[in-house]
Amino acid sequence: MNGEHHYALTATWTGNRGAGTTGYRDYDRGITVSVAGKPDVLASADKPFRGDPARWNPEDMLLASLSECHLLSYLYACVQAGVVVTAYEDAATGVMVEDGQGSGHFREVVLHPRVTVSDAAMVDAATAAHARAHATCFIANSVNFPVRHEPTILIAGD
Structure with missing residues (x-):
């Protein structure tokens, strides 16, 4: 099978705590990764990078x-x-x-x-x-x- 395959997703930052990225500690690293027809993946940075350890990084x-x-x-x-x-x-x-x-x-x-x-x-x-x-x-x-x-x-x- 030869060919080119295309993939698409949407990654949406959900971590604006109200002040955006005014400072390194002022925003959350929450991200929602979406692919049409599939469950969303809740993602973040890894814990050492101020992320949520309960989410995929x-x-x-x-x-x-x-x-x-x-x-x-x-x-x-x-x-x-x-x-x-x-x-x-x-x-x-x-x-x-x-x-x-x-x-x-x-x-x-x-x-x-x-x-x-x-x-x-x-x-x-x-x-x-x-x-x-x-x-x-x-x-x-x-x-x-x-x-x-x-x-x-x-x-x-x-």
Whole structure:
């Protein structure tokens, strides 16, 4: 499938406490992210940047995007390889470093997928499918830092 795909959302700042951005401490970091036909996502800055820790922040969403993209790419790679996946859970982690000048970057993301397959004979192919998933993940192909995976493969019933 070739083609160009377009995505659109609206991010609305909801944090004006009445005085706008008159000072760094005078406004809330509340944001509502909306996509037509989907539930809104309540977002904010991360807590160290004066955000609301109960809301999603950009770093959370980037990590979630990488994890979900790998998961979906992995399931497809497994279908192609004849691997039957019966469960998948990822405990993804990411490291972001600040540069001391008000900016920063992600150093790396590590995905820790815990995959259950239906048969022991599928373990090697299930492990190899992670490399194929990584190579085809649109989001991992779009970032400028390493995205590694450290999978655990389990066998259903064991």
